[in-house]
Amino acid sequence: MNQDELKALVGQAALQYVVPGQIVGVGTGSTVNKFIEALASMKDQIKGAVSSSEASTARLKALGIPVFDSNEVAELAVYIDGADEINGQGHMVKGGGAALTREKIVAAQSKVFVCIADESKLVSVLGAFPLPVEVIPMSSARIMAQFAQMGGQAQVRLKDGQPLATDNGQYILDVKGLQIKDPVAFEAQVSQWPGVVTVGVFAYQKAHVCLLGTSAGVKTLKF
Ligand code: 5RP
Numbered sequence: 001m002n003q004d005e006l007k008a009l010v011g012q013a014a015l016q017y018v019v020p021g022q023i024v025g026v027g028t029g030s031t032v033n034k035f036i037e038a039l040a041s042m043k044d045q046i047k048g049a050v051s052s053s054e055a056s057t058a059r060l061k062a063l064g065i066p067v068f069d070s071n072e073v074a075e076l077a078v079y080i081d082g083a084d085e086i087n088g089q090g091h092m093v094k095g096g097g098a099a100l101t102r103e104k105i106v107a108a109q110s111k112v113f114v115c116i117a118d119e120s121k122l123v124s125v126l127g128a129f130p131l132p133v134e135v136i137p138m139s140s141a142r143i144m145a146q147f148a149q150m151g152g153q154a155q156v157r158l159k160d161g162q163p164l165a166t167d168n169g170q171y172i173l174d175v176k177g178l179q180i181k182d183p184v185a186f187e188a189q190v191s192q193w194p195g196v197v198t199v200g201v202f203a204y205q206k207a208h209v210c211l212l213g214t215s216a217g218v219k220t221l222k223f
Pocket of ligand 1: 027028029030031032081082083084093094095096097098099100103
């Protein structure tokens with residue numbers, strides 16, 4: 001099976017976690033796009049979705065799935081999202097699709113985080129994937145220097161030669177060269193640097209379950 005097929009497999013498998021009659025939290029990315037396609041088959045059984053990005057919102061609406069503002073919903077039973085990396089404790093690196101801030105917000109209002117990923121995403125130590133960090137533009141140089149002191153090399157993410165603007169109008173730094181051995185401490189430390197909106201380490205909002213697409217089928221990891 002190729003990567004695309006593995007993503008479709010876990011996107012479909014995630015339907016078992018969607019609670020009929022409720023609103024489901026929906027992440028962002030190519031794996032989640034497969035989940036959204038699969039969710040269309042259940043659209044008459046759910047109230048709708050809270051979305052983590054403009055891109056997912058557009059896809060949900062195009063399929064006729066109502067999208068609620070996160071402020072309208074006190075708690076979600078489940079949040080389904082992908083990851084750029086996940087370790088054996090359910091800690092993740094996220095933000096490859098620049099949606100990390102809203103992803104963390106929706107994850108925080110959800111009781112259960114179900115990560116859907118192909119097997120290439122499972123790692124022992126987080127950090128090989130360049131770490132996305134959403135920052136206020138005027139703080140980017142200082143934050144890049146702080147990462148350099150940790151041994152990381154940060155770059156502003158570009159689109160068409162210009163800094164990419166997130167859905168929240170901020171910048172993304174991608175930080176290479178980190179080995180994140182203590183994700184909980186790392187997330188706590190970087191989150192309090194002035195100008196950091198969201199660090200792409202999800203240790204506080206970690207996955208409870210990971211549906212991992214492998215050539216032998218879907219493997220369920222519980223954390
Ligand atoms: C978007 C994310 C995605 O979940 C992550 O980048 C994985 O994406 P994909 O399923 O396309 O590999 O965090 O901000």
